[in-house]
Amino acid sequence: MNPLTSALWERRPQHSLRIVDAHAHAGPYSLFFIPEAGPAAMVRVMDRCGVSHAVLSSHLAIQLDAAAGNAATAEVVGHAPGRFTGYLTVNPWQDPVGEIEKWGADPRFGGVKLHPDLHVYPLTGPRYAPVWEFAQRTGCPVLTHTYDGSPYNDLPMVEEMAVRYPGAVILAGHAGATPLGFDAAIGVAQRRPGVVLEVCGSYNTGADLARMVREVGPRQVVFGSDFPFIDLRMSLGRVLFSDLSDDARAAVLGGTMTDLLQWRDNARRARSSQVTAP
Amino acid sequence: MLIDTDAMLGRHPARDVGAGTVAEALAGMDRFGISEALVGHTLSWLHDPRTGNQALLELVAGQPRLHPCWVMLPDTCGETGTPAEFVTAALESGVHAVRAYPADHGYDLAGVDAAPMLDAVAGAGLPLLLDAAQITWPQVEAVSAARPHLAIVVGGLGYRVLRQAAGVLARTENVHLGLANLSSHCGLEWLVERFGEQRLIFGTGAPTRDPAEAVTRLLWSELDDGAVAAIGAGNLRSLLRKKARAA
Numbered sequence: 058m059n060p061l062t063s064a065l066w067e068r069r070p071q072h073s074l075r076i077v078d079a080h081a082h083a084g085p086y087s088l089f090f091i092p093e094a095g096p097a098a099m100v101r102v103m104d105r106c107g108v109s110h111a112v113l114s115s116h117l118a119i120q121l122d123a124a125a126g127n128a129a130t131a132e133v134v135g136h137a138p139g140r141f142t143g144y145l146t147v148n149p150w151q152d153p154v155g156e157i158e159k160w161g162a163d164p165r166f167g168g169v170k171l172h173p174d175l176h177v178y179p180l181t182g183p184r185y186a187p188v189w190e191f192a193q194r195t196g197c198p199v200l201t202h203t204y205d206g207s208p209y210n211d212l213p214m215v216e217e218m219a220v221r222y223p224g225a226v227i228l229a230g231h232a233g234a235t236p237l238g239f240d241a242a243i244g245v246a247q248r249r250p251g252v253v254l255e256v257c258g259s260y261n262t263g264a265d266l267a268r269m270v271r272e273v274g275p276r277q278v279v280f281g282s283d284f285p286f287i288d289l290r291m292s293l294g295r296v297l298f299s300d301l302s303d304d305a306r307a308a309v310l311g312g313t314m315t316d317l318l319q320w321r322d323n324a325r326r327a328r329s330s331q332v333t334a335p
Numbered sequence: 336m337l338i339d340t341d342a343m344l345g346r347h348p349a350r351d352v353g354a355g356t357v358a359e360a361l362a363g364m365d366r367f368g369i370s371e372a373l374v375g376h377t378l379s380w381l382h383d384p385r386t387g388n389q390a391l392l393e394l395v396a397g398q399p400r401l402h403p404c405w406v407m408l409p410d411t412c413g414e415t416g417t418p419a420e421f422v423t424a425a426l427e428s429g430v431h432a433v434r435a436y437p438a439d440h441g442y443d444l445a446g447v448d449a450a451p452m453l454d455a456v457a458g459a460g461l462p463l464l465l466d467a468a469q470i471t472w473p474q475v476e477a478v479s480a481a482r483p484h485l486a487i488v489v490g491g492l493g494y495r496v497l498r499q500a501a502g503v504l505a506r507t508e509n510v511h512l513g514l515a516n517l518s519s520h521c522g523l524e525w526l527v528e529r530f531g532e533q534r535l536i537f538g539t540g541a542p543t544r545d546p547a548e549a550v551t552r553l554l555w556s557e558l559d560d561g562a563v564a565a566i567g568a569g570n571l572r573s574l575l576r577k578k579a580r581a582a
Contacts (some may be wrong), residue, residue: 264351285520294545
């Protein structure tokens with residue numbers, strides 16, 4: 058039993074480490090009913106479990122309207138700025154350059170979200186080029202939906218972008234999403250150090266997660282839940298009970314993602330050291 | 336206390352879930368604090384119900400924490416005997432519940448072919464366990480309406496079916512939802528508030544699903560301890576007491 062599962066059995070929030078949810082959303086979604094899809098309930102669930110922070114894109118942004126949806130994401134972050142960071146959603150059909158210019162420097166946003174399956178456009182397509190150039194230049198992480206066998210966001214396409222933009226940090230959302238996808242995702246992450254596996258979804262288990270960590274290391278695997286698309290506790294439970302060392306579990310649950318969100322500070326430090334260097 | 340209403344022994348042909356032995360099942364239950372489980376056998380689901388049901392009895396013999404759950408078929412081809420023979424054998428063998436796989440086994444759960452077997456299962460007081468992927472919600476409602484005393488538990492809901500499930504729960508009293516992959520955000524609390532905790536039954540979907548999901552979902556829910564205890568074990572015990580009375 059680790060401190061997290063002890064807290065769970067006692068039905069109290071965990072406070073032993075900082076948990077960051079690397080894959081969250083907010084708001085309603087037309088395909089199905091989500092009770093309490095707004096930020097207040099999201100914070101309540103986070104508090105119930107002891108989750109410190111979540112990085113989110115609004116459902117409006119990924120499902121329909123990037124401009125209105127990114128504004129909605131910014132509003133949700135504003136609801137609880139210490140608890141949320143936004144993903145800037147880039148829809149390749151809806152002015153990618155304009156959205157990056159509008160929100161790229163806004164501190165409410167700490168990453169870029171791509172959903173090629175929903176937008177019916179390949180991850181490798183030229184309309185996404187402004188995203189990759191931005192990510193390569195700044196270190197801003199890019200979370201993309203992935204799904205094994207998809208014509209738009211299969212794992213070989215993630216690898217292709219990691220090769221073309223070796224300085225970009227790519228979070229492979231759902232890590233391929235299926236058991237076959239997990240195998241492919243592990244292979245890509247082993248070959249491409251800029252690829253980080255994000256583990257939410259409906260088909261993975263704690264055993265899958267432990268295998269990812271064994272095979273690619275804990276600094277390339279991050280916890281995400283997809284909440285409120287899916288309840289946060291489903292994915293969190295898998296990590297809690299998975300066969301990981303304490304250090305690895307801490308890295309997966311929040312340490313790595315906390316570091317990845319520091320890209321603006323890292324850039325400032327780099328500029329500062331250049332200025333002061335003799 | 337947790338009793339898993341949705342667990343399985345046996346190998347799986349398309350998932351890396353181990354050998355499905357009793358020892359593995361018990362070790363998994365210990366890992367997740369699960370006291371007892373209603374278990375089926377993949378042999379009944381994915382090969383031959385009659386053979387699998389008998390093999391299950393042999394596996395759980397002398398295992399007080401594991402309770403057998405048989406798989407039913409329509410009696411149209413006589414594969415598992417007449418309905419009376421099936422439920423008599425089930426009760427004599429200590430079977431705790433019956434599971435149906437109408438999609439995978441090729442019949443209509445709400446049709447006339449399955450009706451005699453469902454009537455017998457209902458008459459014996461055996462709960463009927465279903466997986467959401469195997470049924471349609473109109474089928475569940477039809478089976479429920481025709482047999483108001485048949486306890487039905489639908490598991491494996493995922494996160495996309497609350498609109499349908501809520502309608503059926505509202506119009507029935509004997510349909511329950513299992514916790515295996517009950518993954519709508521705040522869905523558990525919403526269902527309890529709307530329909531009462533007695534409509535929810537703990538289950539994991541092990542071993543294809545990670546029991547960590549259902550355990551974490553329930554224990555870190557916003558429900559009070561009484562509701563958690565009822566969902567974790569009490570509600571199933573109530574359903575099984577009805578079985579005992581019927582028998």
